[in-house]
Structure formats: structure tokens, C-alpha cells
Amino acid sequence: MTVTAGALTDGLRALGVGQGQNLLVHASLSEIGPVRGGAAAVVAALRGLLGPEGTLVAPTGTADNSDTSPLHLRAITGMSEAEIAAFRAAMPAFDPATTPSTGMGKIAECVRTSPGAVRSSHPQTSFAALGPLADKLMNDHAFDCHLGEFSPLARLYEVGGVILLLGVGYDRCTAFHLAEYRYTEKPPTRTYRCVVDFGDGPKWWQYEDVVLDDRDMALLGADFEKTGTVRHGRVGKARARLFPMAAAVDFAMGWFARHRKPSKISS
Template structure:
């Protein structure tokens, strides 16, 4: 929603205190490992914008827990397959040769929302090294969750998603739905699927020098994520809590239960 609609959606400004209270009511607790996907515009008019959301999350989870957010930077994908919009063919070599190397500390995310972009730059937040599919984390286990993020199979077993799973973490969909739930990508790797593979390249910084790296990955598919997630909610209601944060719908999901369910569901339905 636009800013006029955001004002109209709430009777009072959505504050840090209100967001924190709503999160606790939903079931978020101190010490949780929480993988967060957000749409700030769905929460109504937030006093302080994305900073207020991050502050509230940190207040509730505390430094004894860990907050994780996707900070993907798809501007480092292959420009020859860009479609929205496509770029002229003669631009493609220039883009590949000139784009600055991915640097976790400074490279902006793309399409992840204002909250994730704000969060990645917070004090003591750390970010994984993957040039396309990085995650940022803050809190007790932040370093361990983002460490050694494999370029190959980037959302599989050697990814922050799997580290959240190992810690019996939760997914918080804050004004979003399962269509953007990255944990369902982990289910793709664990499902019995005959997924195709693609080769990716991107520039990174190594020993102060711009270096091209190449890796392979499965062909990710998110077209059925909404159906898979909705089916999970219907069949496993004990693993899901729903409520409101500000004006937005919020869903708190047991991540390991979701991934296990979705891996079987994808094997049966894809």
C-alpha cells in the first residue's frame, strides 16, 4: 500500500512498542532463532519505517536469540536471462566485465524489501558470502549461521536456511505469504526431484582483487510455494500461529516441520 493508504489502515501510528507487543502475542520469544520475511508497506504507517521493525524484532528476540533475513542480490545473476526488463544484447558483456565485485558489507540487496535492506547494515549484523543468495543475521548464533555459505546449491545443506533448521528455528512472515518463503527452497533440495541444473558466475572480492567465480545450482522454482505453504497450514495447524502486527497479517511457522512437509509434498506434486 502507498503512504496515504498506510495512514488510513491504522487508527494510530504503528510504533516499536506496538510491533513488539504484537510479536509477543503471536508467540515470538526471547532466545528464538527467527528467519524473517517482511513487507513494510503491509503493516500500516510505521513510525520510523524499517528501523522500527528491526528495533522491535531485536527487542523481542534479544541478543540471546538470532534474527536472520534474506538479503539476496539478484543484480549479480546472468544478465542474458533478465526479463523485467531485458537489456540489449550488446550490454551483456559490458555488464559482466564492469559490475563491481560482491562485497557482503556494502552490496545492496535487491527485491528483499526495506526492512531486510535496513537490517543488513545494523551494528553487529553479519552477512553470508554468496553473491546472489546471501542472508544477514544478528544475535547469538549469527556468525555460525552465515559462515561457510556454499556457492553451489546455495539454499541447500550448506546454507543459512539449513543452519536455521538445525536450530529448530521459526519462519516469521510479516505482511508476506509463502510465495516469498525462502525455506521452501531448502525443501526443494531435500525433495526427490529431477531438478535441472544451471551454471552461474559472479564477481567477488578475494585478497583485494576482483575475481570471477563459477558454480552450479539447481533450477529454483517458486511457482508452487503458495500452494505448498497453504497446504501445510491446513494440515499442520499445530505448527502455525497467525495474528496481526500493525495492520498486517503475521504468520509464525515451525521451520523444520514446514521443510519436512514441503519436501514430501513437492516430491508428490511436481
């Protein structure tokens, strides 16, 4: 059965999406089912409920801009050393205005390409936003800070952001990664590499940042749900969850402190 615009709006409203929220959405269009109007209809339903005072945010990351990510490693599987070197030499630099996201889904791409969208500048973990706080939330995303204090996640935390998981699990919840920066004074770090253009042409650039590890986040999410903070519902065929970002990040900080040993986390 096709999911109509009205059904989308009704399901999201019943879940608690509403006027004036600053909403970070992680979503799978295919999980919702066949939607009349596709991803654009979902984005329109969300923006309609948020109203003129609300801001919609979506992750628009480019994990393939890397020499160690699973996406990149799959791309070079079977290549010779010379072919890998040529492939990496030809990789384009990240451009916030034009580079498509990878693995973020059609709804996130619709946010990114919508008129008026503002995208943050990180070459691997960018976000895009629509609404009155778009500039404030997206500006000053430091190149050497994926999802920490100098990222849109920290700005969303400050303005009382709300998180919507629409047809996806807690392993896709980027807010939990903000807690990885905060749960200990010295979180484990590693070296990252990506292709950037600082005005002098594409080049490989490396930097140090916190290890991002989502292997235990399904367990973290299951424990977070026991707090009673999460609202549950259905949007089309998709399971949907809505919860305050601050509650999720603060819970995750305590959870990581109890369950993780920083020195033992693999990079």
C-alpha cells in the same frame, strides 16, 4: 494510522515471537503500514522480543548479480548487444560488507546494516544475522550452494529456527527452497553465473546448483496451513504468520515428492 513501537511489540508477541528464538523474517514494511521509526523500529521490536539469547536472520540476496535473473533481464531490456556486453563487464563483484540487497525490502536491509550484523558470503543468496548465533549461522555459506545443505538455512534448521512471514506470502519463504535440495536424491540442477572477486579482481564465474522454483509455493503454503502448525495474527495492517522451520521444510519435502517430477522441472 501510524503504527507505534508498542503496537509492533504487542502484535509480534501475540503472534508468538519470544525470548531465545532463532527467527528468520521475511517482511514488507509497506504492508505493515506507516511505522513510527520505519524499518529500524520493526527490527528493534523483533530484537527486543527475542532478547539477548535470540538471533534475528533476514535474507539479503542480490539476484541482480546474474545474467539470467528477471532483475538482470529487466535491466538490460532495450540495450544493444554491445551495450549489454559493456553493462555486464562493468558490473561490480559481490562484497558481503558493502553490496546492498536487491528486492529484499527495507527491514532486511536494516538488519544487514545494523551494527554487529554478520552476513553470509553467497554472491546471489546471502543472509544477514544479529545475535549470539550470527557467526555460527552465517559462516561457511558455500559459493555453489544457494539455499541447501551448505547455507544458513540448513544451520537454522539444525538449531530449531522459527519463520516469520510479515506482510508477505509463502512464495517468499526461503525455507521451502531447502526442501528442494532434500526431497529427492538427485534434484534438477542448472548453471548459474555471477560476478565475484576471489582476490584477483571482479570476474564472471559459473557453477552448478539446484533449480530454485517458487511457482508452486503458494499452493504448497496453502496445504501447509491445513496442518494447523501456522500461527496467524496482525502486525499493524500486515497479515503475519509464524511457524517452526523444521515443520515447514519436512512438510515441503513430502509435498514436492508428491507434486513434482524432477525431470520435468524447467531450468
